[in-house]
Amino acid sequence: MHDGEPRxxxxxxxxxxxxxxxxxxxxxxxxxxxxxxxxAATLVDGIHAAVAAAGFDDLRPSxxxxxxxxxxxxxxxxxxxxHLGVTKQAASQLVxxxxxxxxxxxxxxxxxARARLLELTARGWACTRAxxxxxxALMEDWAxxxxxxxxxxxxxxxxxxxxxxxxxPAAW
Amino acid sequence: MHDGEPRxxxxxxxxxxxxxxxxxxxxxxxxxxxxxxxxAATLVDGIHAAVAAAGFDDLRPSxxxxxxxxxxxxxxxxxxxxHLGVTKQAASQLVxxxxxxxxxxxxxxxxxARARLLELTARGWACTRAxxxxxxALMEDWAxxxxxxxxxxxxxxxxxxxxxxxxxPAAW
DNA sequence: CTATTTAGTCAAGTCACTTGTCTACTGGGT
DNA sequence: ACCCAGTAGACAAGTGACTTGACTAAATAG
Numbered sequence: 001m002h003d004g005e006p007r008x009x010x011x012x013x014x015x016x017x018x019x020x021x022x023x024x025x026x027x028x029x030x031x032x033x034x035x036x037x038x039x040a041a042t043l044v045d046g047i048h049a050a051v052a053a054a055g056f057d058d059l060r061p062s063x064x065x066x067x068x069x070x071x072x073x074x075x076x077x078x079x080x081x082x083h084l085g086v087t088k089q090a091a092s093q094l095v096x097x098x099x100x101x102x103x104x105x106x107x108x109x110x111x112x113a114r115a116r117l118l119e120l121t122a123r124g125w126a127c128t129r130a131x132x133x134x135x136x137a138l139m140e141d142w143a144x145x146x147x148x149x150x151x152x153x154x155x156x157x158x159x160x161x162x163x164x165x166x167x168x169p170a171a172w
Numbered sequence: 173m174h175d176g177e178p179r180x181x182x183x184x185x186x187x188x189x190x191x192x193x194x195x196x197x198x199x200x201x202x203x204x205x206x207x208x209x210x211x212a213a214t215l216v217d218g219i220h221a222a223v224a225a226a227g228f229d230d231l232r233p234s235x236x237x238x239x240x241x242x243x244x245x246x247x248x249x250x251x252x253x254x255h256l257g258v259t260k261q262a263a264s265q266l267v268x269x270x271x272x273x274x275x276x277x278x279x280x281x282x283x284x285a286r287a288r289l290l291e292l293t294a295r296g297w298a299c300t301r302a303x304x305x306x307x308x309a310l311m312e313d314w315a316x317x318x319x320x321x322x323x324x325x326x327x328x329x330x331x332x333x334x335x336x337x338x339x340x341p342a343a344w
Numbered sequence: 345c346t347a348t349t350t351a352g353t354c355a356a357g358t359c360a361c362t363t364g365t366c367t368a369c370t371g372g373g374t
Numbered sequence: 375a376c377c378c379a380g381t382a383g384a385c386a387a388g389t390g391a392c393t394t395g396a397c398t399a400a401a402t403a404g
Contacts, residue, residue: 040212061344170342172233
């Protein structure tokens with residue numbers, strides 16, 4: 001935060017306003033912060049509600065983050081732990097719960113007898129598909145209001161300022 | 173991962189509204205979702221780290237959400253509870269902790285002997301100021317990359333699609 | 345072949361929440 | 375004035391998702 005040059009290094013035109021003035025009022029900053037948190041909450045809550053409505057009502061939002069990693073393939077408990085930012089013990093408990101509820105199976109790792117490969121069951125895939133549909137529906141709503149170009153601009157702008165991370169659940 | 177649905181789901185809707193047709197690919201949706209969650213996490217973690225570095229290292233991010241409400245003035249424990257989306261008991265415990273650590277005081281409510289008005293101490297205000305500075309610095313960084321106009325556009329676009337809420341901590 | 349690291353689980357402790365219960369105070373109704 | 379349902383808040387106990395600690399078994403280095 002605020003490292004290096006406060007001088008502009010951007011290629012966009014912004015000389016119309018004094019760049020040394022405040023980067024937005026306190027109220028504006030607070031509003032943007034509230035909007036970003038609200039957007040994230042809307043996303044997570046919306047997907048969670050849709051998934052629950054689709055019959056998968058024994059899951060919490062953070063389970064979806066584990067699904068995202070497992071669906072990528074070649075996943076172990078340790079991978080889930082690192083992805084979610086929790087201990088291996090916590091990931092092990094979470095995986096055990098998902099296996100007990102029929103969302104995934106654990107099979108021996110072909111090349112390492114200590115590890116176990118996690119694979120989604122049909123139910124797990126159905127749940128993932130429901131989450132994808134809910135997310136697409138939400139984005140469709142946004143596109144209906146803003147237009148696809150502005151949604152794309154939103155994505156592009158955020159990509160330039162947000163450090164890419166492993167898409168882990170919020171921890172606060 | 174993608175074996176679930178190669179189906180394109182070409183809806184019957186014609187180009188009556190080109191903006192509502194295809195909301196974007198699954199990868200794009202996922203990317204935007206990841207960016208929004210990442211932005212929220214960056215914000216919260218950044219502010220929390222800056223506040224801790226300023227000497228207020230005995231606070232958790234969710235305390236900041238309580239500060240935001242209390243700083244607005246005329247706040248009771250029940251207000252904090254509603255604002256944070258937790259029970260009154262949880263809010264009471266949180267307030268007790270903040271009072272014990274010297275961030276706020278509880279004084280009798282002038283018009284209701286049951287209630288107690290919460291007020292930030294000098295330390296509480298200093299902490300709030302540190303959080304504001306950190307937030308402003310982060311926004312300045314964003315403005316340095318995107319330009320002030322695009323940050324404003326970000327705020328305006330999000331305001332159109334995100335339902336306004338009480339700025340409460342994430343619960344997932 | 346021994347020593348160290350790694351994957352995963354079992355067990356117990358932690359802590360921010362919850363529900364349940366209580367007191368004290370408010371305010372409206374008859 | 376009184377009664378009484380409703381509200382503000384705190385105390386106590388329980389819950390559950392996490393943690394640290396200890397352990398087994400298997401891979402890997404030397």
